[in-house]
Amino acid sequence: MTYSKNQDPLKSQLTKHYDAKSLSVTQVNALNELQEKVTKKQSAPRSQAHRTGMALAAMLMLAVSVWTLWGDRHDYGAISAEIAYNHNSQMQMEILSDSFADIDTYLNRLDFSVVMPSQLPVEKWVLLGGRYCSIDGKIAAQLHVKDLDTDRVYTFYQAKLPRGVEAHVDDMVMDVDGVSVSLWEENGLLMGLAK
Incomplete structure (x- = not known):
C-alpha cells in the first residue's frame, strides 16, 4: 500500500502532538490504582470456577436440608x-x-x-x-x-x-x-x- 505525500505531514504532526502530551502524576496514580484493582479481582478466589463450586455446594446443602426435613419424616x-x-x-x-x-x-x-x-x-x-x-x-x-x-x-x-x-x-x-x-x-x- 502506498501513502500519499499529504499523509506524511499529517502523521508527523500527530506524532509531535501526542509526544508533547503526557499524563499528570495524579492521572498516572489513578490508572495504576485501577490496574491494581483489576489485577486483584482477577487473582481473587472469586473466579468463575470458584463461583460455580460455591453454587454447587449451596445446592448440595439445600438438597440435604430438604431431605433431612422431608425425607426423615415418617410415613x-x-x-x-x-x-x-x-x-x-x-x-x-x-x-x-x-x-x-x-x-x-x-x-x-x-x-x-x-x-x-x-x-x-x-x-x-x-x-x-x-x-x-x-x-x-x-x-x-x-x-x-x-x-x-x-x-x-x-x-x-x-x-x-x-x-x-x-x-x-x-x-x-x-x-x-x-x-x-x-x-x-x-x-x-x-x-x-x-x-
Whole structure:
C-alpha cells in the first residue's frame, strides 16, 4: 500500500502532538490504582470456577436440608398399614388382664411403660389383655380393648415415637385394608387404635 505525500505531514504532526502530551502524576496514580484493582479481582478466589463450586455446594446443602426435613419424616400410611396388618392377624394375647399395671409388668422388654390413654376412658373402655408386637421394626405393645357401648373388641397399640415422627401427632384416621386406624401421640408415645 502506498501513502500519499499529504499523509506524511499529517502523521508527523500527530506524532509531535501526542509526544508533547503526557499524563499528570495524579492521572498516572489513578490508572495504576485501577490496574491494581483489576489485577486483584482477577487473582481473587472469586473466579468463575470458584463461583460455580460455591453454587454447587449451596445446592448440595439445600438438597440435604430438604431431605433431612422431608425425607426423615415418617410415613404415617406405612405405620397405619403395619397396625392394620397386626390387627387383621388376630394374634392371641400373651397376658389376659384388665389392668394396665399387670400388662406393663408382663411386657417388661418394652423400653417404655404401657399407659392408660386419655382417649379411651375407663368408663367406656375395658382392657382385655396384651402382647408384644412390632411397629416400624421396633418392639411395641398390642392390647385388646372392649368398647362398652358397642360390646366390640378393638386392637390398641402403644409404641415409642418412631424416629422422624413429630411429637404432638394430631389425631389422624386412615382406612387400610378395611381397617380404620386412628393415630395420635400421648405421653411421648405413638398410640394407634384399629377398628
